[in-house]
Amino acid sequence: MSGVTLNQAIKRYGDVQVIHGVDLEIEDGEFCVFVGPSGCGKSTLLRMIAGLEETTAGKIAIGGRDVTDVDPADRGVAMVFQTYALYPHMTVEENMGFGLKMNGMPKAEVAEKVGKAAEILQLGDYMKRKPKALSGGQRQRVAIGRAITRGPDVFLFDEPLSNLDAELRVDMRVEISRLHNEIGATMIYVTHDQVEAMTLADKIVVLRAGHIEQVGSPMDLYQDPDNKFVAGFIGSPSMNFMQGVVEGGKVRLPALGDALVQAQVALPGDGAAVTVGLRPQNLKLVADDASPIVVDISERLGGVAYDYLDTPTGERIVVETKGDDVQPAGANVTLDFDPATAMFFDTTTEARLR
Amino acid sequence: MDNIAGTKSTLTWAVNLSVVALVFLWLFPTLGLFVSSFRTGDQISASGWWKSMFPSEQNYTLRSAAPDTQVQEGALYVIEGNLFAEGKGGEISVWGISSKEIDSFVPGDTAELRKGGTVTVDAAGNYRMENTEPFEGSRGTRVFVTAVSPPEFTTENYGRVLFSGSGNDKMAKAFFNTLTVTIPATIIPIVVAAFAAYALAWMDFRGRALLIAMVVGLLVVPLQLALIPLLKFHNGIGIGKGYLGVWMAHTGFGLPLAIYLLRNYMVGLPRDIIENARVDGATDFQVFTKIILPLSFPALASFAIFQFLWTWNDLLVAKVFLIDATGETTVMTNQIVELLGTRGGNWEILATAAFVSIAVPLGVFFAMQKYLVRGLLAGSVK
Numbered sequence: 001m002s003g004v005t006l007n008q009a010i011k012r013y014g015d016v017q018v019i020h021g022v023d024l025e026i027e028d029g030e031f032c033v034f035v036g037p038s039g040c041g042k043s044t045l046l047r048m049i050a051g052l053e054e055t056t057a058g059k060i061a062i063g064g065r066d067v068t069d070v071d072p073a074d075r076g077v078a079m080v081f082q083t084y085a086l087y088p089h090m091t092v093e094e095n096m097g098f099g100l101k102m103n104g105m106p107k108a109e110v111a112e113k114v115g116k117a118a119e120i121l122q123l124g125d126y127m128k129r130k131p132k133a134l135s136g137g138q139r140q141r142v143a144i145g146r147a148i149t150r151g152p153d154v155f156l157f158d159e160p161l162s163n164l165d166a167e168l169r170v171d172m173r174v175e176i177s178r179l180h181n182e183i184g185a186t187m188i189y190v191t192h193d194q195v196e197a198m199t200l201a202d203k204i205v206v207l208r209a210g211h212i213e214q215v216g217s218p219m220d221l222y223q224d225p226d227n228k229f230v231a232g233f234i235g236s237p238s239m240n241f242m243q244g245v246v247e248g249g250k251v252r253l254p255a256l257g258d259a260l261v262q263a264q265v266a267l268p269g270d271g272a273a274v275t276v277g278l279r280p281q282n283l284k285l286v287a288d289d290a291s292p293i294v295v296d297i298s299e300r301l302g303g304v305a306y307d308y309l310d311t312p313t314g315e316r317i318v319v320e321t322k323g324d325d326v327q328p329a330g331a332n333v334t335l336d337f338d339p340a341t342a343m344f345f346d347t348t349t350e351a352r353l354r
Numbered sequence: 355m356d357n358i359a360g361t362k363s364t365l366t367w368a369v370n371l372s373v374v375a376l377v378f379l380w381l382f383p384t385l386g387l388f389v390s391s392f393r394t395g396d397q398i399s400a401s402g403w404w405k406s407m408f409p410s411e412q413n414y415t416l417r418s419a420a421p422d423t424q425v426q427e428g429a430l431y432v433i434e435g436n437l438f439a440e441g442k443g444g445e446i447s448v449w450g451i452s453s454k455e456i457d458s459f460v461p462g463d464t465a466e467l468r469k470g471g472t473v474t475v476d477a478a479g480n481y482r483m484e485n486t487e488p489f490e491g492s493r494g495t496r497v498f499v500t501a502v503s504p505p506e507f508t509t510e511n512y513g514r515v516l517f518s519g520s521g522n523d524k525m526a527k528a529f530f531n532t533l534t535v536t537i538p539a540t541i542i543p544i545v546v547a548a549f550a551a552y553a554l555a556w557m558d559f560r561g562r563a564l565l566i567a568m569v570v571g572l573l574v575v576p577l578q579l580a581l582i583p584l585l586k587f588h589n590g591i592g593i594g595k596g597y598l599g600v601w602m603a604h605t606g607f608g609l610p611l612a613i614y615l616l617r618n619y620m621v622g623l624p625r626d627i628i629e630n631a632r633v634d635g636a637t638d639f640q641v642f643t644k645i646i647l648p649l650s651f652p653a654l655a656s657f658a659i660f661q662f663l664w665t666w667n668d669l670l671v672a673k674v675f676l677i678d679a680t681g682e683t684t685v686m687t688n689q690i691v692e693l694l695g696t697r698g699g700n701w702e703i704l705a706t707a708a709f710v711s712i713a714v715p716l717g718v719f720f721a722m723q724k725y726l727v728r729g730l731l732a733g734s735v736k
Contacts, residue, residue, distance in 0.1 A: 052629050073635035085626035089648040098644075099634035150634070 002063040002076070002153035002186050003028045004049060009058035011044055011210075018044055020210045021058065026188065026203070028063075031180050034190045035197040035233070036207035042190045043158055045207070049188060050079050050156050063153055073102075075154075078147035082159040084139045086131040092118075092142050093127040099150040117148040120182065121175075137168040144176070148183070157189040161196065173199060194234055198222070206230050228350040231277050231343060237306060239277045240317045243347065246272045251344065255311040257292055262339040265353045268346075274353065275345040280306065280320040282341040285327050288334040293317075295327045309333065384712070390705035392507040398701045411447070411502050413456060418473070418481060418497060421489035431471075431488045437479040437497055444501035446477050456498035467495060475499070511706040525710055528689040532666060532711075534597060535676065535685060539604035539665040540658055546605065547612030548654065552642045554613065555620040556628060566617065572610035580606075581674050588675065596683070600676040604665050612657050619653035620646055655725035663715050686711045 004026040011019035018041050026032045034042035047053040049060060051072035060068050067075045078099070087095050096117060097110040105113075118124050121141045131139055140160060147155055157176070161169045177200055180187055191197055197204050198218045206213040206221065206229070214226045218234075225231035232238045244251040246267045250260040251274055261276060268274070285295075285307060292312040299306045305326050309317040319335070327333055344353040363369075389403040401410055416437040424433045438444065448457040451465050451473065459465055461477035471485030475497060483489070515525050553559075554566055584606075588599045623646065631641045647654075665671075669687040676683050684692075690707050697703050 050633060052632070072629075072633045077633065079630065079633050081626040081630060083624060083626045085624065085630040087627060087631075087645060098631070098636075102631075102635040102640060146630075146634075 003030070004032075004154060004186060004188065005059075005061040005064075006045075006049075007059040007061070009045070009048060009060060010056045011041070011048060011053060012056045018210050019048070022210075022212055024205060024212065024215065026186060029184050029186055031187045031189065031200055031202045032205060033197040033201035033203070034188065034205050034207055035192065035194060036213075037233075038192055039209075040207040041210040042192075042207050046079075046156055046158055046188060046190045049075075049154070050077050051075050052079075076152050077154045077156055078150045078152035079156040079158065080140075080143045080147050080160045082162055084131070084143040084163075086139060086142055086146075088131055091128050091130055092123060092134070092145075095131070095142055096146045096149045099146065113149050113151070114145075117145045120148060120179070121145045136164050137172060140164060140172060141175075144179070148179075153186065155185055155187040157187065159190055159192070162191070162193070169196075176200065194236060198234070204234075206233060225343070226352055228275060228277065228345040228352075231345070231352070235279060237280050237318045237320070239279050239343075240283070240315075241345075242276050242278070242311075242315055242317070243313070244274050244276045244344075246270055246274060251276055255313045255315045255317070256335055257312070259335075261342055263342070263344055263353075264340060265344055267344065267353060273347040275347050275350075277343040277345060278317075278337060279341065280318045282337050283317070283319040284336040285319055285321060285333045286336050287327060287331060289332050291332045291334040293333055293335065295329050295331045295333060298326055298329055300326065309335075387705050387708050387712070390701060391511055391709045392509065393702060394508060394510070395700055395702045397506070398705075406507070407505055409502050409504050411500060412444070413498065413500050415453075416479075416497050416499060418483060418494035420494050421491055424483075424489050429486060430484045431486070433481075433483040433489060433494070435481060437475065437481055437499060438501075444479075444503035446475065446479060446499045446501045449475050449497060449499040451495070451497060453496075453498060457500060469495075473497070511702050512710075515703060515706045515710060525686060525689055525707055528684050528686045529710065531683055532685045532687075533714075535600055535604070535672060536662060536665045538597075538601045539608070540662045542601060543605045543608040543612050543661060544654060544658055547609055547616050547657070548647065548650070549642070550609075550613045551616035551620050552646055554617045556641075556646070557638060569610050569613050569617075573614060575610075577607045577671070581670075585674055595676055595678045597676065600672060603671050603675045604661075604668070607671070608661050608665075612661065615657050616650060616653055620650055623649055652725050655722050659719060659722050662718055666711075666715055 004024075006022050006024040009019060009022045009024075010017065022045060034045060036042050044053060048055050049062075051067070051070060055068050058068070059066060062075055062077070087098065090098065093114055096114045100110045100113060114127075118127060121144060123138075123141055123145055126134060126138060126142070131142065134142065140163075143160070160176075161172050164172060173196055176189075180200075189196070189200060201218050203215060204218055204221055205215050208229055214221060214230045216224075221230055221234045225234065228241065232241065242253050242255040244253045244261070246252075247260065247270060249263065249267065251263055251267070253259050253261060253276060294310045295307050296310045296316075297308045299308075303322070305321050307319045307321060307327060309319060311317060317335070321327075345351065346353060386403045389406055390398055393403065393406055397406065400412055414437075418437070419433055419435045421433070423435075424431045426432070446461050448460055450456040450458040451467065452458070459475070461475060464472050464474045466472055467483070467485075469490070470487060471483060471489065473481055473483045473495065475481045479499070479501075481497065483495070516529075517524075517526060554562060554569075584603060585595075585599075588594060588602075593599045593602075627645060627649075628641055631645050636644065667687060669685075669691065672685045672688060676685065677688055686707075690704070690711060693704055693707055
């Protein structure tokens, strides 16, 4: 049992509170991803779990043991840093064995564990090299290998892939996913890249300004966001939001030429302002010379294209189109979509209307 | 376009010129000292060191052998020998027997001596004096020669200064005294400062900022301020004048800069590495010895060079805290000062003594200079 439990965890720097009473339950063996815009406190939360930041108030437990005031070394965690944080004066082998050596493990045992970790990550050829003789991807593998060697209850990853180039990032993402299946340990992973979050996570925790916005499986968050922030954050390209006005059980959208959208949720009374969210994937372009909506730019990525539209109200809309039926820039179009895919949010509280 | 950062400045030539000028300003006297230390006193007074590399034309006043070495060959009394018997050499171009006309004869000529008799000198300096009467007087006759001598160097000065010299000339003892002062006075402050710098850089405790400010403040306090009170203190606690006292004084005077330099270096080490070591289970002491110390090696080496050089070259602190009336604990700088007084005209001794004292710092610098520029951190973080 090595789940992680946070109970009303609070972090303050002087008078500034950056983590506001976070409650979170991470199951044993779960891959949990903290995601959010920069400055949302996700790294701070991870460091609090690692013990590198003091917890101002509240409780943190790992595997049922209260570790709020325990030294980092005694928490049974291993951390992988964004900057790799390899010891530059030691070889790969020494880097990986350092933690065990510090805990007074006999040399033979250290060598055996290092060898095992090296095998998992295919680092065998580099064991005698210093970090500066390794490429970025290899360094990151060593950093992960160092974490594995210690055999911790919980792995903590602090944006481990953000220093790698795009191609390596995909490779390492797959490797981390494989690693999780192989080891089965609890992993907590911080990222601002929602693709990493979506592909890796069993459970995503969306954070904003020190508050948890929503916790759930990736598809839960995508299909059923609790509020406008989560809806906008999860999914790529992000969801289109348009201001609308309630009119007799329907919502009038000025941006789409006063189109009326049938809502299947409980709307507020007539005249109330609501925000309508539409995913780019659920929109379709129809050429219509009479429409006030104009294609501004079209990005063709091969399989799909993203069309950026200008609406009369100034709101921009992104539409994902497949195949070759791309509208030229400057064309007038209307949008076609299934009303059931629209999401409605309260304009003031940003909460989802259900 | 001209002022964009990273483009080559148009003043590069001024930088290059200044560097060249500075290099020459430093190299020239050092080289002169080095060359002079291998020349004899006569050579130094006769010509500049820059001429010593080439064969030189010099005037010598030489003397034949004394009259009591004369032999009788038939009716003639003869004195034979070589004018250059004293170890000089060269090829004589002209010679003379009067100080007013030192160039009246060429080799092979025969000159009439004023006191009677003749003398013949060849190019190699062999002479033959002949007279029908016996030569009189106690000294040989003077011969003025102009000779071209090949470049000539001697290690005699070093032998004299290091081993065989008498009294003040002998530097060997002072050399080892200087080493005895310098090595502990370099190691002790580095060890103390490394611990202090780690604490000031990476350990959180109350009053840390104040301590750092105090260390920076101490940087501007001149050491002369502390000489008398410290000496009184040393005498008071019974250390008196001696090595222990001078080690402590050098340590104290060196610490502010050492702590300041090392702290600034250590604080720049990547935080992630240290935090990772903590997560890995290293204690503060282990973080210090296994991570910080190896990574701080360039800073430690550069401070070691500084501290070594100025304890080696120090005269003031040694005079105040070490050298007593017996002179048993004199250091090289002090010895050279004394040499200046007693052997002020003997440039060969002074140059050699100076070069003996410069040699070790030069060696230290060339051995360690790569640590001044090497970045040990390459590859640790992206």
